[in-house]
Amino acid sequence: MASLASIAVARPRRAGARASRDRAATALSLGFVTTVLLVLVALPIAALLWEARSEGAQTFWDSVSSPQAVAALKVTLGASFAVAVLNAVLGTVTAWVLVRDGFRGKSLVNAIIDLPFALPTIVAGLTLLALYGPASPIGVNVAYTQTAIVLAMMFVTLPFVVRTVQPVLQELDPELEQAAHALGASRATTFWRIVFPNILPGILSGVALAFAKAVGEFGALVIITGNIPYDTEVSSVYIFGRIESGDAAAAAAVAVVLLAISFVTLLSIGAIRHIATRHERA
Amino acid sequence: MRRSGLQRVGLRFVALAYLALILVGPLAIVFWRTFEDGFEPAWNALTTPDTIHAFKLTLIITAIAVPVNTVFGIVCALAIVRRSFRGKGFLNAFIDLPLALSPVVVGLSLFLLYGQEGWFGSWLSDHGIDVLFALPAMVIATIFVSLPFVAREVVPTLREIGDEQEQAARTLGAGSWQTFWRITLPSIHWAVIYGVILTTARCLGEYGAVAVVSGRIQGQTETATLRVQESYESLDLAGAYAISIVLASMAIFVLVAFTVVRPREETA
Amino acid sequence: MSILVCNVSKRFGDFVVLDDVSLDVESGSLTALLGPSGSGKSTLLRIIAGLETADAGEILLSGKDATALAPQKRNVGFVFQHYAAFKHMTVRQNIAFGLRVRKRPKAEIREHVDELLHLVQLQSLGDRYPSQLSGGQRQRMGLARALAPEPQVLLLDEPFGALDARVRAELREWLRQLHDVVSVTTVFVTHDQEEAMEISDQIAVLNHGRLEQVGAPRELYDEPVSEFVMTFVGDANHLGGVLVRPHDIELWNEPSGDALEAMIVRVTVLGRDVKVELHDGAGAEIVALLTRDQFDEGGFWRGQTVWVSPQRERIFAEAG
Numbered sequence: 038m039a040s041l042a043s044i045a046v047a048r049p050r051r052a053g054a055r056a057s058r059d060r061a062a063t064a065l066s067l068g069f070v071t072t073v074l075l076v077l078v079a080l081p082i083a084a085l086l087w088e089a090r091s092e093g094a095q096t097f098w099d100s101v102s103s104p105q106a107v108a109a110l111k112v113t114l115g116a117s118f119a120v121a122v123l124n125a126v127l128g129t130v131t132a133w134v135l136v137r138d139g140f141r142g143k144s145l146v147n148a149i150i151d152l153p154f155a156l157p158t159i160v161a162g163l164t165l166l167a168l169y170g171p172a173s174p175i176g177v178n179v180a181y182t183q184t185a186i187v188l189a190m191m192f193v194t195l196p197f198v199v200r201t202v203q204p205v206l207q208e209l210d211p212e213l214e215q216a217a218h219a220l221g222a223s224r225a226t227t228f229w230r231i232v233f234p235n236i237l238p239g240i241l242s243g244v245a246l247a248f249a250k251a252v253g254e255f256g257a258l259v260i261i262t263g264n265i266p267y268d269t270e271v272s273s274v275y276i277f278g279r280i281e282s283g284d285a286a287a288a289a290a291v292a293v294v295l296l297a298i299s300f301v302t303l304l305s306i307g308a309i310r311h312i313a314t315r316h317e318r319a
Numbered sequence: 320m321r322r323s324g325l326q327r328v329g330l331r332f333v334a335l336a337y338l339a340l341i342l343v344g345p346l347a348i349v350f351w352r353t354f355e356d357g358f359e360p361a362w363n364a365l366t367t368p369d370t371i372h373a374f375k376l377t378l379i380i381t382a383i384a385v386p387v388n389t390v391f392g393i394v395c396a397l398a399i400v401r402r403s404f405r406g407k408g409f410l411n412a413f414i415d416l417p418l419a420l421s422p423v424v425v426g427l428s429l430f431l432l433y434g435q436e437g438w439f440g441s442w443l444s445d446h447g448i449d450v451l452f453a454l455p456a457m458v459i460a461t462i463f464v465s466l467p468f469v470a471r472e473v474v475p476t477l478r479e480i481g482d483e484q485e486q487a488a489r490t491l492g493a494g495s496w497q498t499f500w501r502i503t504l505p506s507i508h509w510a511v512i513y514g515v516i517l518t519t520a521r522c523l524g525e526y527g528a529v530a531v532v533s534g535r536i537q538g539q540t541e542t543a544t545l546r547v548q549e550s551y552e553s554l555d556l557a558g559a560y561a562i563s564i565v566l567a568s569m570a571i572f573v574l575v576a577f578t579v580v581r582p583r584e585e586t587a
Numbered sequence: 588m589s590i591l592v593c594n595v596s597k598r599f600g601d602f603v604v605l606d607d608v609s610l611d612v613e614s615g616s617l618t619a620l621l622g623p624s625g626s627g628k629s630t631l632l633r634i635i636a637g638l639e640t641a642d643a644g645e646i647l648l649s650g651k652d653a654t655a656l657a658p659q660k661r662n663v664g665f666v667f668q669h670y671a672a673f674k675h676m677t678v679r680q681n682i683a684f685g686l687r688v689r690k691r692p693k694a695e696i697r698e699h700v701d702e703l704l705h706l707v708q709l710q711s712l713g714d715r716y717p718s719q720l721s722g723g724q725r726q727r728m729g730l731a732r733a734l735a736p737e738p739q740v741l742l743l744d745e746p747f748g749a750l751d752a753r754v755r756a757e758l759r760e761w762l763r764q765l766h767d768v769v770s771v772t773t774v775f776v777t778h779d780q781e782e783a784m785e786i787s788d789q790i791a792v793l794n795h796g797r798l799e800q801v802g803a804p805r806e807l808y809d810e811p812v813s814e815f816v817m818t819f820v821g822d823a824n825h826l827g828g829v830l831v832r833p834h835d836i837e838l839w840n841e842p843s844g845d846a847l848e849a850m851i852v853r854v855t856v857l858g859r860d861v862k863v864e865l866h867d868g869a870g871a872e873i874v875a876l877l878t879r880d881q882f883d884e885g886g887f888w889r890g891q892t893v894w895v896s897p898q899r900e901r902i903f904a905e906a907g
Contacts, residue, residue, distance in 0.1 A: 066394055084432040084437065087431075130333050155520040159526045164348065167349045249419040253419070255526065256544070277530070292424045295424050484672070487667060
């Protein structure tokens with residue numbers, strides 16, 4: 038073992054060299070990603086925030102609390118909440134049918150769910166107008182009403198809850214429900230006490246995504262709602278109007294409100310995910 | 320689990336009615352209305368110079384945005400999954416941001432950055448570069464809104480595969496690029512393809528952000544989606560429907576691609 | 588190629604994975620890194636391969652300092668416990684990978700791969716995908732793949748850990764035979780002392796990141812330097828403060844000297860030997876191994892009270 042001792046003394050430690058090469062590669066890829074994100078995402082958002090405060094806090098507050106802006110926000114939030122609830126129920130039912138039921142054409146139905154992801158929002162609005170507008174072949178005309186807002190929002194948010202609940206339902210071990218039945222639980226009890234708690238995180242994150250999409254929706258609403266101020270004008274359309282009139286500061290102010298709502302929604306989705314997986318980390 | 324026949328049929332009815340009323344019905348009507356008066360009016364509407372230009376513009380923007388976001392998405396996913404660094408959660412949230420933002424807000428923020436009175440506005444006009452109300456702004460806006468898709472698809476797949484195959488490749492003598500090209504990329508390629516399909520659909524269908532930054536100058540900065548709105552506003556319903564049909568057909572094509580690729584993406 | 592591990596240490600946060608480990612692996616030998624989970628053996632192997640870096644210490648390959656060298660440059664073959672098969676490539680392509688990366692001519696690659704397929708007995712499966720192979724076949728492919736670029740060192744990380752007992756025994760034997768043919772310096776990690784004892788030239792026993800003992804299997808069995816080594820390599824009984832191997836326990840029909848009193852609770856005939864399980868006064872278990880002759884001579888039976896004493900014992904300085 039004399040060789041070991043002499044060599045160990047003679048050479049300096051170079052164990053850190055490899056680690057630093059790894060760090061360099063990390064830094065390079067991170068640098069690329071950060072640059073893109075910075076130029077593309079962070080900078081514009083910064084410009085937005087800057088503009089919103091550019092004329093002072095008072096102007097910001099005035100813009101945000103102007104009657105038309107407030108009305109638009111009320112309409113937006115009201116409709117979005119309604120849509121979120123509707124999605125929670127109908128989306129879950131649809132996911133249930135897709136996972137638990139079997140009928141001819143089910144795979145076709147499954148494929149259709151993604152249509153709102155693929156279809157341009159402006160086209161969505163137009164197609165809804167065709168069926169539920171003035172020229173409706175079935176005599177249903179809800180154009181230029183708040184119902185139209187809900188309808189359009191339902192279209193674009195349809196896939197969200199369905200697609201977040203589907204995989205969870207699929208993964209759910211049927212033996213859980215079988216065990217509950219063997220222990221004497223009714224179908225309803227089994228659903229509410231066994232299935233529901235497991236799919237709830239999926240429902241919630243789908244609802245949060247749907248809510249965020251609905252609050253910010255623009256293209257689908259532009260045609261069918263008529264954008265009547267104080268009635269069917271949503272915040273996104275209001276902002277657009279302010280931009281067209283050259284009032285960038287007012288637009289920015291309301292935009293910041295929407296931005297904040299988006300952020301909060303994103304954070305809550307992250308929180309839901311975190312809570313939902315706590316069982317796996319415990 | 321056995322349910323009573325009535326309950327099962329009931330649920331099925333609710334789900335199918337929901338889909339029919341919200342999705343299928345409206346789309347079917349549009350298809351009908353477009354060809355109600357025959358093929359010609361639709362064709363004429365589609366072949367006006369402005370409309371052709373609009374389609375071209377849409378395709379050009381998509382052709383630029385999709386590769387950019389693909390490369391970004393893959394690099395991002397590799398950084399998130401394979402490397403450790405502070406602020407990873409922050410990065411994750413930032414990537415998801417475009418999904419939760421209203422397109423109008425996106426358009427506005429770009430407007431404020433590149434517009435005349437914007438941060439870069441004076442520098443750009445001094446150098447004679449047109450960003451706003453021109454192609455560059457529209458491309459940037461489209462890249463912004465379709466940013467997350469590839470990354471979000473690749474991240475879970477990368478995580479699931481683990482890096483043992485990459486370690487094996489390194490012990491066998493492969494360098495970083497060789498390892499990426501021969502081992503990593505082939506194992507994520509379905510996820511990448513799926514992400515690319517999602518990105519493409521988003522780019523083709525973008526409206527709000529592009530509406531703000533383009534100025535909607537007919538024959539110059541109108542994309543196909545903007546053209547639909549334009550046609551509707553000028554009471555050219557036939558034109559609006561016709562363009563919608565083309566876009567809807569593209570969407571259905573995308574849907575078919577989903578259905579084909581998704582199972583492979585999930586089981587890969 | 589010889590391997591010299593010099594004073595290697597590594598920690599993950601507060602957890603010390605390896606504590607000043609030094610090891611000398613002779614060129615052409617088959618060495619086992621043996622220890623329980625968490626002993627640091629896999630980490631040490633990966634440091635030798637270059638897949639992880641040590642916080643302190645050096646790795647010398649054939650006398651040259653390889654500590655800062657990337658795994659690509661070390662020319663080591665590595666076999667993973669869960670195969671790390673390239674799922675999108677066929678068996679042939681997997682094996683050929685190391686050669687393709689070195690840009691060898693296609694004809695040469697094909698020939699070499701054929702040889703290796705023959706060596707690992709997967710000749711007819713060359714065009715299958717890993718998912719179509721059994722675990723044992725996948726691991727043989729893993730071995731062939733690691734050997735293809737003719738590495739100077741072959742490292743195996745619990746190579747048979749994911750396989751069932753029978754396949755494990757077969758492959759273990761087969762690895763020894765392979766080593767005799769190919770004679771490349773081989774180091775493998777295992778927690779199975781039987782495996783280590785059966786096929787290695789020398790065994791390095793690790794415990795909590797520290798190297799407890801290095802030596803030939805017999806040396807470890809007969810002259811363990813610590814209680815840990817004695818109880819980990821082979822069986823050992825606590826007999827009133829000393830450690831005794833089962834076959835070193837003598838049974839007496841009458842009290843004799845310092846012999847402890849114990850009761851026989853079970854007798855199992857294992858072919859030529861007889862396993863006698865006893866409970867001492869405190870109810871602790873003692874396992875003795877007698878030859879058939881010894882057992883018959885003593886005329887022992889279940890339930891009998893006997894006296895046990897060690898023929899050969901070991902006492903270690905560190906308490907219990």
